[in-house]
Amino acid sequence: xxxxxxxxxxxxxxxxxxxxxxxxxxxxxxxxxxxxxxxxxxxxxxxxxxxxxxxxxxxxxxxxxxxxxxxxxxxxxxxxxxxxxxxxxxxxxxxxxxxxxxxxxxxxxxxxxxxxx
Amino acid sequence: xxxxxxxxxxxxxxxxxxxxxxxxxxxxxxxxxxxxxxxxxxxxxxxxxxxxxxxxxxxxxxxxxxxxxxxxxxxxxxxxxxxxxxxxxxxxxxxxxxxxxxxxxxxxxxxxxxx
Numbered sequence: 001x002x003x004x005x006x007x008x009x010x011x012x013x014x015x016x017x018x019x020x021x022x023x024x025x026x027x028x029x030x031x032x033x034x035x036x037x038x039x040x041x042x043x044x045x046x047x048x049x050x051x052x053x054x055x056x057x058x059x060x061x062x063x064x065x066x067x068x069x070x071x072x073x074x075x076x077x078x079x080x081x082x083x084x085x086x087x088x089x090x091x092x093x094x095x096x097x098x099x100x101x102x103x104x105x106x107x108x109x110x111x112x113x114x115x116x117x
Numbered sequence: 118x119x120x121x122x123x124x125x126x127x128x129x130x131x132x133x134x135x136x137x138x139x140x141x142x143x144x145x146x147x148x149x150x151x152x153x154x155x156x157x158x159x160x161x162x163x164x165x166x167x168x169x170x171x172x173x174x175x176x177x178x179x180x181x182x183x184x185x186x187x188x189x190x191x192x193x194x195x196x197x198x199x200x201x202x203x204x205x206x207x208x209x210x211x212x213x214x215x216x217x218x219x220x221x222x223x224x225x226x227x228x229x230x231x232x
Contacts, residue, residue, distance in 0.1 A: 032219060034220070034221075036223070041208075041226070041228070042225055042226060043121075043123075043210045043212075043223035043224050043225045043226040044161070044210070044223045045223070046119075046220055046221070046222060046223070049219060049220055089160070089161070093219065103149060103151075103166060103214070104151055104163035104166055104176070105151070105153075105161070105163065105212075105221060106163070107160040107161045107162075108160060109158075109159065109160045110160065
């Protein structure tokens, strides 16, 4: 069966360090992968999209890599700040049970990131 | 840019009543809107995909007669939970995708509590 796995345990990082979050998927061939940030009681906020033919994408302090051979994406936040504390979601297009909603996103459960001052 | 709003942000209703949730794209035209549901400590689960002017496509296990979706314009989609029951209590989130591009932009969500 198709799966998206993110580290479900909270990740504690010291302020100023680089936080690295992992997203692994199985039985999937996504055309692209997206990362979102979600704060408690709020909808996800789009951060980055990376396509299957792209190895790396950057946006300010954020960097995403996409390895279609390993079926893995890594999400990095450099010079992390307490305000970066949130849950980060990995999402793939192409819903696993698609009956026609092939453009819907399938989300991982997310990794809760805590940046400690 | 790419702002999506939802209304209401939260609603409490009695079992058996119907609740309508609105999703609007404020600064772009959304040919496709999506409705997701998220239970506590769970990931977002796609419920349905709607294209402007056509019937929504529902995911497996989602009752189309219970969750009525209307995408009447390029900036508005509505989800009506009919005859709501306590097990329908959840966080309902919509997203919208513009004419060009793959990115979905999400609304802030609607917390539904059915007593």
